[in-house]
Amino acid sequence: DAGVTQSPTHLIKTRGQQVTLRCSPKSGHDTVSWYQQALGQGPQFIFQYYEEEERQRGNFPDRFSGHQFPNYSSELNVNALLLGDSALYLCASSVLDGSGNTIYFGEGSWLTVV
């Protein structure tokens, strides 16, 4: 049973560029959440997707956008990259079954903006 998978694992981008990160949820999970984790900080909630719709959003600018596909996989897009966007981007999957929305993380994508 594959867990949450993310790609790419590491990437380097230049300021002003755009990046797309990808995530496949754990088998049986229908909800995907994205988090940004800067060095020394806890994960910060970006947004959550369920049934191909953005269900919740954290305090992130519109440069951060996402998508969920019919197979529940998801993409995170960041436009006009800033140096401050350098972080570990974590995808987490869960099932909204009323039992508490327990989330499981992938290994993350390390983004460096230079």
Added chain:
Amino acid sequence: QKEVEQNSGPLSVPEGAIASLNCTYSDRGSQSFFWYRQYSGKSPELIMFIYSNGDKEDGRFTAQLNKASQYVSLLIRDSQPSDSATYLCAVNSRDDKIIFGKGTRLHILP
């Protein structure tokens, strides 16, 4: 007021002793509470979740929840060097967002 607060540490505990990690949260309507362990350079790994007031035990780990005091704790008995990591407290708030604290760095002294 920060939504989920943890002491950043580092918390140093001798091997074999009990490590006690604490967390407070601001949203009184929060329903579920989680502890994640994160090794350096790795993603967070779920180790415990708790929904009801009281204690929940799983092996060497015990989670404690006091909703009246808005307080969650994690006890690690018989601490091992492999327990050295950052421990993240997370709370599922009433609007169903899971919010994390900044984490507490735990160092088990051999």
